[in-house]
Structures are given as structure tokens and as C-alpha cells.
Amino acid sequence: DAGVTQSPTHLIKTRGQQVTLRCSPKSGHDTVSWYQQALGQGPQFIFQYYEEEERQRGNFPDRFSGHQFPNYSSELNVNALLLGDSALYLCASRTAGAGGLNEQFFGPGTRLTVL
Amino acid sequence: KQEVTQIPAALSVPEGENLVLNCSFTDSAIYNLQWFRQDPGKGLTSLLLIQSSQREQTSGRLNASLDKSSGRSTLYIAASQPGDSATYLCAVLKTSYDKVIFGPGTSLSVIP
Numbered sequence: 001d002a003g004v005t006q007s008p009t010h011l012i013k014t015r016g017q018q019v020t021l022r023c024s025p026k027s028g029h030d031t032v033s034w035y036q037q038a039l040g041q042g043p044q045f046i047f048q049y050y051e052e053e054e055r056q057r058g059n060f061p062d063r064f065s066g067h068q069f070p071n072y073s074s075e076l077n078v079n080a081l082l083l084g085d086s087a088l089y090l091c092a093s094r095t096a097g098a099g100g101l102n103e104q105f106f107g108p109g110t111r112l113t114v115l
Numbered sequence: 116k117q118e119v120t121q122i123p124a125a126l127s128v129p130e131g132e133n134l135v136l137n138c139s140f141t142d143s144a145i146y147n148l149q150w151f152r153q154d155p156g157k158g159l160t161s162l163l164l165i166q167s168s169q170r171e172q173t174s175g176r177l178n179a180s181l182d183k184s185s186g187r188s189t190l191y192i193a194a195s196q197p198g199d200s201a202t203y204l205c206a207v208l209k210t211s212y213d214k215v216i217f218g219p220g221t222s223l224s225v226i227p
Contacts, residue, residue: 004158033214042119042204042217043159056214090158092215101166102147102211106159 002027004107006091012113013081021076021110025093031055032074033104034066035090043090049074050096078112086114117142119207119218127224128195136190136221138205143183146208150179150190153202153220162203163190195225 005024013019025032031050035043045058049068068074072093078085088111092104118141128134138148147166151159163172163179165188171180178191188205202220209216 006158035217042219045214045216048214050212055212058214088156092159096212100211101164102208103161103164104149104206104208104215105161106151108158109156111156 004091004093004105006089006107006110008110009108010111010113012115014115015081015083017081017114018077018079019081019112021078021089021091021112022073023076023091023093023107024073025091026105029093029095029105030072031094031096032068032072033092033094034074034076035092036060036085037088037090037109039087046076081114083114086112088112117145117207117209117216119205119216121203121205121218121221123221124219125222125224127226129226130195130197132195132225133191133193134195134223136192136203136223138188138190138218140186140188140207140216142209143186144209145183146210146213148179148181148188149206149208149215150177150188151204151206153204155202159204192223195223197225197227199223200225 033048034046037043048056052068088109091107149164150162165181176193204220206217
């Protein structure tokens with residue numbers, strides 16, 4: 001089991017550009033969540049996808065959008081990049097639902113630097 | 116609105132010492148609480164998960180307790196080692212379909 005995988009590992013962009021980050025969930029998981037983690041802070045929830053629909057969204061602007069594919073993999077898109085978007089972007093997967101553990105597993109993250 | 120805090124923000128201990136990390140949450144109606152470890156610049160590794168009906172979980176030298184009524188969880192690390200140096204984060208899930216809320220983390224340094 002490969003666990004949660006993310007690509008790319010590192011990314012450098014300039015202000016105003018657009019970026020797409022990718023995530024493949026752990027085998028058997030159907031729910032994918034994205035988090036932004038600034039240096040020295042805890043991860044901040046961006047949004048969660050289940051059955052190809054955005055189910056929950058955190059306090060992030062519409063420049064942040066996502067998608068989930070039928071195989072449960074997911075993309076995070078950020079438009080009109082700002083310097084403040086520089087962070088570690090983490091993807092987590094779990095099998096959501098009542099009665100289950102709902103244990104989250106995280107990928108290694110994508111380090112985005114905006115210049 | 117659920118808020119999660121962790122005390123202390125940073126901790127430095129000599130090797131071999133037992134230590135306790137604290138996590139507090141404002142809304143006691145949770146589904147589970149999870150403790151994670153994060154090495155610098157890396158992703159999060161799940162250490163322990165405590166379901167709302169449980170009081171504690173143990174894995175090796177780690178023991179996590181949960182007191183929902185007081186909104187607190189502790190992570191106990193026995194006989195600390197330099198390899199335990201990392202940031203430890205706690206996270207709470209309100210319902211099985213909800214988002215996970217993280218604390219800011221405790222940065223632990225174990226000195227050889």
C-alpha cells in the first residue's frame with residue numbers, strides 16, 4: 001500500500017500565476033481533504049471532497065478550487081498566486097462515515113514557493 | 116466554533132525524561148481526536164487516534180488520554196529519545212463527515 005501520495009514535491013511560481021497540485025489517496029479511502037500549513041503553524045483546512053463533490057470548505061477565497069476524480073484522486077488549483085500562498089500544502093485521505101474510525105492519513109506535502 | 120490549543124508551544128528535555136504534551140478543545144462534542152508527529156518540512160504521521168467513547172490509547176512508549184468533559188487530551192511520551200524530536204499536533208473531528216481542526220503544535224527537542 002503506497003499510502004497517500006502527492007505531486008510535485010516542490011514548486012516555485014511567480015505572483016499571478018496559477019498552480020495545480022495533485023493527490024492520490026490511500027487505497028480504500030474515498031474522502032480527500034486539503035490543508036495549507038504556513039511555517040510554524042498548524043494545518044488550516046481548505047476543503048474536503050467526497051464522491052466528486054466539495055462537501056466542506058474552510059475560510060479560503062475562491063482562488064482556491066479543487067476537483068475529485070472517479071478514482072478518488074484529487075487536484076487543488078490556486079489562481080492568481082499571492083506571496084502569502086507560499087506554504088506546505090498537505091493532502092489527507094480517510095474513509096468517512098458513521099461507525100468507522102475516520103482516521104486521517106497524510107501525504108508528504110507539496111512545498112509551494114511564490115516569488 | 117471549535118478551537119484547539121496546545122501547551123507548551125515548545126519544549127526541550129534531556130534524553131530519558133518522561134514528558135506530557137497538552138491539547139485543549141473548546142467543543143466537547145467530538146467524534147475522535149488524533150495525535151500526529153511532523154518532522155521539519157515533512158507530512159504528518161499519525162501516532163494515536165482516540166474515539167469519543169474511549170479514554171486512552173497506547174502505542175509503544177506513547178500514551179494518549181482523552182477527557183471530553185473537560186475538553187482535554189494529553190500525550191505522554193516515556194523515556195524520551197533524540198529521535199522523538201519533532202512537532203506534535205493534535206486534531207479533533209466533530210462528526211464523521213466534518214473537517215478536522217488542528218492545534219498549532221508543540222515543538223519538542225530531546226537533547227542527547
